[in-house]
Amino acid sequence: MTSLAEVDPKLAKPLNRRRWLRRVRGATAGRPIWRQPVTVVALSILAAWLLIALAAPLIAPYDPIAQSVDTYQGPSGAHWFGTDSLGRDVFSRVVYGARLSIPLALAIVALALLLGGLLGLVAGYVGRFLDEAVMRLTDLVFAFPQIILAMAVTAAFGPSTGNAILALVIVSWPVYARVIRSAVLTIRGEDYLNASRLLGVGPITTLRRDVLPNSVGPAIVLATLELGNAVLLLAALSFLGLGPRPPAAEWGSMVALGAQDLSMWWVSVFPGLAILTVVLAFNVLGDALRDRLDPRYMNGR
Amino acid sequence: MGALLDIDRLAVALPGPRGPLPILHDVSLTVGEGELVGIAGESGCGKSMTAQTVLGLLPPGAKTTGSARFDGRELLTLDRKGWQRVRGRGIAMVFQDPTAALHPMLTVGTQLTEHMRIHLGMNRKAAQRRAVDLLDQVRLPDPERALRAYPHQFSGGMRQRVAIAGALAAQPRLLIADEPTTALDVTVQAGILALLDRLRRDTGLAVAFITHDLGVLSALTARSYVFYAGRVVEAGPTGALLTGPRHPYTAALLGARPHGGQTGVALTPIPGSPPAPGELPPGCAFSTRCAHVRDECRTAVPPLHPAGPDRTSACVIRTELEVAA
Amino acid sequence: MTTRTTDNPGAATTAAPGPRPRLSHRHPMLAYLAKRLVITAGLLLGVTVLTFGLVQVVPGDPVTANLSDQALNDPAAVAAFRAKWGLDQPVYLQYWHYLQHLLSGDLGTSQQTGRAVVEDLLHYVPATMELAIPTMLLALLLGTGIGMLAAVRNGRLTDQLIRVGALLGLSTPPFWLSLVVLYLFFYQLGLSPSGGRLSPGFTPPDTVTGMYTVDAALSGQWELAWDAAQHLVLPVLVLTCLTVAILVRFVRSSMLEVLQHDYIKAAYAKGLPTSLVLRRHLLRAGLVPVITVSGLAFASLLSGTVLVENIFGWPGLGQYAYRSASALDLPAILGASLFVALVYTLVNLAVDLLYGLIDPRIRLQ
Numbered sequence: 001m002t003s004l005a006e007v008d009p010k011l012a013k014p015l016n017r018r019r020w021l022r023r024v025r026g027a028t029a030g031r032p033i034w035r036q037p038v039t040v041v042a043l044s045i046l047a048a049w050l051l052i053a054l055a056a057p058l059i060a061p062y063d064p065i066a067q068s069v070d071t072y073q074g075p076s077g078a079h080w081f082g083t084d085s086l087g088r089d090v091f092s093r094v095v096y097g098a099r100l101s102i103p104l105a106l107a108i109v110a111l112a113l114l115l116g117g118l119l120g121l122v123a124g125y126v127g128r129f130l131d132e133a134v135m136r137l138t139d140l141v142f143a144f145p146q147i148i149l150a151m152a153v154t155a156a157f158g159p160s161t162g163n164a165i166l167a168l169v170i171v172s173w174p175v176y177a178r179v180i181r182s183a184v185l186t187i188r189g190e191d192y193l194n195a196s197r198l199l200g201v202g203p204i205t206t207l208r209r210d211v212l213p214n215s216v217g218p219a220i221v222l223a224t225l226e227l228g229n230a231v232l233l234l235a236a237l238s239f240l241g242l243g244p245r246p247p248a249a250e251w252g253s254m255v256a257l258g259a260q261d262l263s264m265w266w267v268s269v270f271p272g273l274a275i276l277t278v279v280l281a282f283n284v285l286g287d288a289l290r291d292r293l294d295p296r297y298m299n300g301r
Numbered sequence: 302m303g304a305l306l307d308i309d310r311l312a313v314a315l316p317g318p319r320g321p322l323p324i325l326h327d328v329s330l331t332v333g334e335g336e337l338v339g340i341a342g343e344s345g346c347g348k349s350m351t352a353q354t355v356l357g358l359l360p361p362g363a364k365t366t367g368s369a370r371f372d373g374r375e376l377l378t379l380d381r382k383g384w385q386r387v388r389g390r391g392i393a394m395v396f397q398d399p400t401a402a403l404h405p406m407l408t409v410g411t412q413l414t415e416h417m418r419i420h421l422g423m424n425r426k427a428a429q430r431r432a433v434d435l436l437d438q439v440r441l442p443d444p445e446r447a448l449r450a451y452p453h454q455f456s457g458g459m460r461q462r463v464a465i466a467g468a469l470a471a472q473p474r475l476l477i478a479d480e481p482t483t484a485l486d487v488t489v490q491a492g493i494l495a496l497l498d499r500l501r502r503d504t505g506l507a508v509a510f511i512t513h514d515l516g517v518l519s520a521l522t523a524r525s526y527v528f529y530a531g532r533v534v535e536a537g538p539t540g541a542l543l544t545g546p547r548h549p550y551t552a553a554l555l556g557a558r559p560h561g562g563q564t565g566v567a568l569t570p571i572p573g574s575p576p577a578p579g580e581l582p583p584g585c586a587f588s589t590r591c592a593h594v595r596d597e598c599r600t601a602v603p604p605l606h607p608a609g610p611d612r613t614s615a616c617v618i619r620t621e622l623e624v625a626a
Numbered sequence: 627m628t629t630r631t632t633d634n635p636g637a638a639t640t641a642a643p644g645p646r647p648r649l650s651h652r653h654p655m656l657a658y659l660a661k662r663l664v665i666t667a668g669l670l671l672g673v674t675v676l677t678f679g680l681v682q683v684v685p686g687d688p689v690t691a692n693l694s695d696q697a698l699n700d701p702a703a704v705a706a707f708r709a710k711w712g713l714d715q716p717v718y719l720q721y722w723h724y725l726q727h728l729l730s731g732d733l734g735t736s737q738q739t740g741r742a743v744v745e746d747l748l749h750y751v752p753a754t755m756e757l758a759i760p761t762m763l764l765a766l767l768l769g770t771g772i773g774m775l776a777a778v779r780n781g782r783l784t785d786q787l788i789r790v791g792a793l794l795g796l797s798t799p800p801f802w803l804s805l806v807v808l809y810l811f812f813y814q815l816g817l818s819p820s821g822g823r824l825s826p827g828f829t830p831p832d833t834v835t836g837m838y839t840v841d842a843a844l845s846g847q848w849e850l851a852w853d854a855a856q857h858l859v860l861p862v863l864v865l866t867c868l869t870v871a872i873l874v875r876f877v878r879s880s881m882l883e884v885l886q887h888d889y890i891k892a893a894y895a896k897g898l899p900t901s902l903v904l905r906r907h908l909l910r911a912g913l914v915p916v917i918t919v920s921g922l923a924f925a926s927l928l929s930g931t932v933l934v935e936n937i938f939g940w941p942g943l944g945q946y947a948y949r950s951a952s953a954l955d956l957p958a959i960l961g962a963s964l965f966v967a968l969v970y971t972l973v974n975l976a977v978d979l980l981y982g983l984i985d986p987r988i989r990l991q
Contacts, residue, residue: 140672143967145929148947152963155951156680232799236933239801240948255802259937262805262813262820272802280797287793356895361781381900389897401888406910406985415906416896464892471897 042284045277053098060092064249072264082266084257086247090266093249094274100250101278104165105230109223111169116176117219121212123177124184131181138174146171147236154242161244164237168230179222183215225286228279235275251275304331305507306355306392306475307370313354315578316362322579324350325531327367329605332475335505337498339518339539341554342528343575348511350531352477356394357384372474390420393473398484399460403452403467409436410448413467420471435466439496458489465496475507476500482517494521515554519543524611527551530576530586533605537612545622547614549591552622585616593618658982666975673967674728677960678721724960733964734957738950743961746946751965752836753823754931754942759837761862761927765869766920770913772870773877777912778904780882788874795871800930804864804937811860819857821939828853861938865930869923876919881912914985921977925970 052059062079068087075082081090123134141149153167187210237243238252246253251271258268308330314321325347332338340348353359355369357379369376371391379387396402404412413435414428423431429448436444439462452460461481468476478497482490498521501508510522518525518539525542527535527550535548546552556569573590576582582589588598597617608614697703708714715723727734733743776788811818819825823838828850831841839858842851884890885908893907894900932944943962950958 136668136672139669140676143669143673143971144963145925145932145966145970147929147932148963148966151932151948151951152677152680152959155954155959228797232797235799236801239799239933240936241952252799252801255799255805259801259805262809265809265813268802268805272799272806275799275802276794276797279799280793283793283797358891358894385897385899387897388895394892394895396888396892398888402892404889404893404907404911406914407906411906415902416898419899419902420897467892467896 036288038284039288042281042288045281046285049098049102049278049281052095053102056095056099060089060095062089062092064088064093064096065247072261072267075266081270082264084254084264084267085260088247090254090270093254094251094270096249097251097254097271097274098278100244100248101231101234101275104161104234105227108165108168108172108230108234109226111165112172112226113176113219113223115169116173117180117215119173120177120180121184121215124181134177134181138177141171141174144171146233150233150237151240151242154237159242159245161248164234164243167237167242168233171233172226172230175226176219176222179218180215183218187214221286221290224282224289228282228286231275231279231282304333305336305372306330306332306509307368308351308355309368309370311351311354311365311367311369313350313359314364315360317579319579321364323531324578325354328528328531328533330526330533330536332507332509334474335501335507336524337501337508337510337522339522339525340509340511340528341513341515341518341525343513343554345575345577346528347531348528349479351528352394352479352509352511355477356388356392389416389471389473391473392475392477393468393471395461395465395468395476395478395481397480399457399464400452400484402464403460405452407451408448409450409452409455409463412452413448413463413470416467417470432466432470435470436463438469438500439463439466440492441466456489457485458492461485461489461493462496465493465500469500469504469506473506475509477509477511479511480513481510483513490517497521515543515551527554530581531578532586532602532615533613534587534616535608535612535614536605537609541609541612547608547612547618547620547622548587548616549593549618549622550587553590553592593622659979662975662978666971669971670964670968673964673971674725674960675721677963677967678724728964733961736950736955736958736961738953738955738958743957746958747943747961747965748836750941750943750946752833753940754928754935754944756823756837756839756858757861757865757931757935757940757942758924758927760858761865761869762920762924764862764866765873765923765927768866769870769873769923770877770909770916773874773916774881774904774909774912776874776878777881777885778908780885785878788878792871792874792878795867796875798867799933800864800868801933801937803867804861804934807860807864808937818860821857821937823854823857823940824850825853825857861934861940864934865927868930869927872923872926873916873919877912877916880915881908884908884912887911914981917977917980917984921970921974924973928966928970 066088068083070079070083071085071087073079073083073087079089079091081094083089084093119134119137123131144152150164150167150171153170154163157163157166234243235250235252235255238250239256241253241256243252244250251274254271255268255275258264258266258271261267308328311325311328311330312323313325314323316322328347328351330338330340330351340351342348350359354365355371355376357376359365365377367377371387376387403409410429410432413432414423414425417423417428417431418425421428421431432448433444436447441447441459441462447455447463452463455463461484465481476497481497482493485493494517497508497510500506510518512518522539524537525539526533527542527548529550535542535546535551537547542551543555546555553569553571557571571590576586576589582599584597584599584601585591585594585603588594591598595617603615603617605613605615606619608619697707705714724734731744733747735741736743736746739746772788776785779785808818808820812820824830830838831845831847831850834841834844838854839851842848842854889911890903890907893903898907928944931940931942932948934940935942935944936948943966946958947962947966949955950962
C-alpha cells in the first residue's frame, strides 16, 4: 500500500510555481470539478457515507456488537448482509464501521498534516541545520514500507485505537513535510517575499501572509489523496489485529473475521466493499482536485 | 502550375471549453519553388499554428476548413500514411528551441539518420555517410565525432545547426523555420541566417521563415506576410512592405523595433496586447490598439484588397502609412 | 518522492580532501557512488537507532510476553531470562552490543523460534522473493505498456477506462482482494490451491535459492515445480494488481509530459512512423522517471506481502515480521525491520545509480 500522493509524479517533483500556473491555464479548458460526472459520483458516495455514519443508529436494524445464536446466516430479508461467527448482523456492523473509519482517517490526516506541515514549514523557512535534520528524519521514515513501520509501532505500544492513530501519523507525516517544504522553498526564492523582507516584515508575518497561503493548495490536494490511504492503512492494521479492539465494528477486522471460513463470503465481502468505495471516492476526488489545482483559487482570491 | 505550397482560405479551430475556438481565419499564403518567404507577427498570432497545420501536427480535435496544397496535393485530407510521406521528405521543420527539439537521450547520429533510412531507403552506412556530409554542410566541426555525441554536448548555436541538418536529411523541398534564431544568442543568429540563405541558393530549397523580427526578413526574404490575431493583415515584397507599410499593424511593428545601432530614435511600443482567440473585437482585430482607428473599423472585418504592385492589405486606409518613430 | 537524500551538501566534500584533484573531478560516477554509499550507511545506522529505540520506549515487556505464568512467578527464571537476552544492562550498552553483533552479521536469536534471526531470515526471505520477483517483472511490463497506451490515447475512452482501473487497483484493500480471489478460484471453481507453498504430499526441494519453483526445476523435479508454481499464481496476481496500478498512473503521467516536448513533435515532423516515435523517442525519455518510481513500487509490494502472505499462509518475510511483532520478539522485529529497510534502501540506491547510467545528461557530466 502506497499513498497516491507518494507516487504522484506531479507532487513528487519539487513544486515549480511557473509550472503550476501553466497547468492552471491549461486546466481552465475544463469544467469545474463539481460539474464533472466522476467527481459528482465520488462526492455523492462520500456524502452518503457521511450520512450513514451520522445516522448509524437510525439505519442499523441491530446492535452492531450484540451477539446472537443466529451465527453464519447468509444474506436474507432479516439480515441483509448476513451474520458473522458470533451471530452479529453484518449490515449493522458495516453501517457502524463508517463511524469508526471515516473520523479516524480524518483525525490521522489532520494530525499528520499538522505535524508534517509544521516541520516542513519550519525546515523550509529556517533552512540550515533544522532543514537537514527534518529531511533526514523523513528519509528515515521513508526507509520503511509504511505498513511495516506502522505494524512495528502499534505492536510495540500495544494494539489500540489510539496507538493505531499514532502509528499512522508517524508513517504519514513526511509526505506533507516534503511537499510543504518545497512549496516554501519555491516561494522563498520569489521576489515578492524578498520584497516583504526588505520592507522589514517579520518572519512570522511573512509565514502567515505569504508562505502559508501558498502552501495550502498543495496541502489540500495531498490531504485528500492521503485520506484514502489512511482508511486503507487503518483497515490493514485492524485486519492484522492491531487496530481498534474487538468487538468494535471496524471494517478491516470484519474482513479478517471472514477469512476464518471462506464459505461465509458475506462476512468479509461487504465490509471490504465499504473500504473500497470510501477509498475510491477519496482518491477520485483527490485526483480531480490535483488536476484542477489552482493556487490562486486556493488563496481565496 | 501553382506554387509549391498553396494555402487557400485556411481556417483552424481548436476544441475549447465552450465549443471550437477559432485560431486561424481565412489565411491564404503561397510559397514558390526555391523561394524564401517571411511570415511575421507577434507571438500567438497564428504563425506557428499555420506551420503545424501544414505538417499535420495540430492537436487532436482541431477542425480545419479551406485548403492547403503541397505540390498540388491536398494536405488537409491526408491519412496517417500520407502524412508520413510528406513530413520530412516533402516538408521539414526547424523548431524555435533546438534544445527542446532534439531528443536528449538519442545520439545526434540516430536523430540524423533515422528518417533518412525510412524516406530514402538508405542502409546504416550510407545514412551515416550522408549525415557526415550534412553536418559538414551546416559547418559543424568534427562531424564524425558529432554523430556519436548527445545534443547536450553542443552549444545552442551548434544544436540548431544539428537540427537544421536533421531537417535537411531526407531532402525536403520546403523547409519551415519557426523562429529558428529566437532562442539563440544574437551573435549566433547571423550565422544561422546566412546558413539558411546559402542552403536555399545551393539546393533550391524553398523556405518559409517565421519570425517576430521584421529586421531579419529584410535581409533574407523576397516576400513577406504579416499576421495579426490569426489573419494575414498585409502581404507583399519585403522591401516595399518595410519601407512603406499599408497596414497600421505593420507600421506599428516597425515602430516598436529597435533600429540596429541607431541611438536617439525613440521606440514606440504598441499599446495593449493582442486579443486572445475567442475574445476578438467585432470588426478589425487591431481596432482596439490602432492609432488610425475609425468607426467603420469596429463593425466589419476589412477584407484583403490590392494595395500596390503585388501587395495586399486588410485595412480601410488605402494610403501608405508612415512608420511611427 | 524522487528527491530523497540527493540534496546532502556535506557528503560530497568527504569524498577526497587534500591538494590532489578531487575524486569527483576525475570520476564523477565514482564520486556520486561514494556519496550515495555514505548517505545509505548513515540512513541504515538511523534505522537501527529507530527500531531499537522503538522497542525501548514501548510499555510492553518482553519478559511477560515470552515466559509462561509459572515461570513469571519464579524470580530466578525471570532474572535468567533477562540476563540471557541482555535485558539487565543499560539501554545504550544493549544498543552498542546489538550494533557490534550486527556488524559481525549476527542479528541475535529469535525468542519465538529459538533460532538465529539470520537463519530465520534465510528461511523466510526466499519465500517472499519468490512472490516479489515475478510480481515486479510482470508489473513493470504491464505497467509500462498500459501506462503508455493511456498516455497516447489521452482523454479518450481507452485512457479513461485505464485510469479508472488503476484507481480501482489502488483503492482495493489487498487483504480483501486476496480473500475474494481465493473464494472464487479455490472455493467456487476449485482451480487453485488454498494457500501455502506446496500441496500436501510434496516435500520441498533441496535449498539452492530457497525459491521452490526454481529449486525444483534445477533438480529436475518438474511435478514439484508445477505444484509450487500453481501456489504462486493467486498471491502474485493480487500483488501485481496493486503494483501495476501504481506504475500505470506514474507511467501515464510521465509519458504525457514527454509527449508535450518539442522533440516528440520533431520526431513526427521528420515523418517517422508512429510506432518508431513511441518505441524509440517516447519510451526512452518516459522510462527514466519510471525507473525511479519502481523503487517505490517495490516498497509497496513489500507492504503488500505482509497482508497477502497472511491470507495465503505464505511463510515469508511479511508473516515473520507480523508474528514477531505481535509476540514482541525483540531480536526478530529488529532483524526483520532492519532487513526490509536495508533491501529497500539498497533498491533505491540501485535505482539512483541506474538513473545516472541511463540518462546521458547525468552520465557524461
